[in-house]
Amino acid sequence: MSVRVRMAPSPTGYLHVGGVRTFLFNWLFARHEGGEFRLRIENTDTSREVAEAVDQIQDSLRWLGLDWDGEVTFQLDRMDDCRRVADQLLAEGKAYEDEGAIRFRMPDGGTTGWDDVVRGRVEVPNETIEDLVLVRSDGRPTYNFASPMEDVWDGITHVIRAEDHISNTPKQINIIRAIGAALPVYAHVPNVNGADGKKLSKRHGDTGVEEFRKAGYLPDALINFLALLGWAPDGETTIMSRDELVRRFTLERVSPSPAQFDYAKLDWMNGMYLRALPPDDFAHRLILWLGEQGYAWDAELVRKAAPLVQEKIARLGEFPDYARFLFEDVEASVDGGAEVVAAARDALEELEPFTAQAIEAALRGVVEGLGLKPRQGFQPIRVAVTGSTISPGLFESIELLGRETTLRRLSVAAA
């Protein structure tokens, strides 16, 4: 039998990385099994719906490369079907009216249980489950009714969701049983926590997918990092391509315990991905990213500057601080060493050709001539030319900057 899973975001806000990790596990499972992966928007709470959220969610998923099969479906479209089922349950005495709403009659004694793929057997005493509202007094079905109904109608074989749904599961199981349908397999994956050990949410700052895109993370790196939150193929492998992830993913190896989101490790991993990019590809992504972020910097110059920073940055968002001096005027800043700066200016004035190699030879001559150590000699020049104590390679930077601008900055600093 073929596998079919779904991701079911509610359009109440933007997609955040905790949710993405859960969707990723669904996606990896579906692709690994050669099954289907559906996108269903759970919008039964019209009052909390945010207008652009549906588009935003799809944009984020596309950016991440989590492609879904078939058309996007909306829970609200099944309102009438839900009502029909509710009426039937009413007629059968399995539900009852309560102040205009329809409530489901939960079993009295015993327990409701299931074999969770990541947690093993889970049992809940039925007396602790209250009769839940299936249909609100205004006629709209509730999430805990519509969701399992849609799972049944769509032929969902595996419900893979985060652990905060564990307490909903026995309710949904009883509803599915009441209509005589087959139960899906359940897998409750662990939550993703913030640094405070609490479930990741808006309160933890920039956890929306769009924020990661803005910061300059690569989708593949984010996916690789997220896959390792609660899952590992073995104890050794950390960097894995999408294909490898798909090939090796199994639900059985998903851990039941929550994982903490660690930006330091993400940054390291993103740096690995950035450095592994072919230089042209790296430059291309940099140009696209700068465009998205509203920088009007010359693409050709960015292309030339890209190799100078490729192994220095962990996020594309670090590029502007490294390379701003190539595109904008810098604050005239002096870090002592007026003498070496002046000598550097003189040495570069007539230098031919004006290439990194020649520049390096010339400046090394200047520094040695003054009896300075490389570190002492080059730093004032760096500060004069780039406006910062941290920069890409000095000689390549000067070549890119060009003679005219370089001489002007050196003159200002030497004055």
Place this chain on the structure above:
RNA sequence: GCCCCCAUCGACUAGCGGUCCAGGUCGCGGCCCUUUCAAGGCCGUAGCGCGGGUUCGAAUCCCGCUGGGGGCACCA
């Protein structure tokens, strides 16, 4: 309060009774390289929450405790 889930280095994890005086990765510290910052190389730091069992043998199985988390809406 009630129900449920979880528990290996600071973090992510490997480990499914002996091959573990616990391995990998990030972080952190040191050294090397070096024009800054990175990158890279080498070395190091640090952990099985506690108490009972079971067993010849327990990080691994069972029970309790403690600690953490999630859920208890006409929200999803």
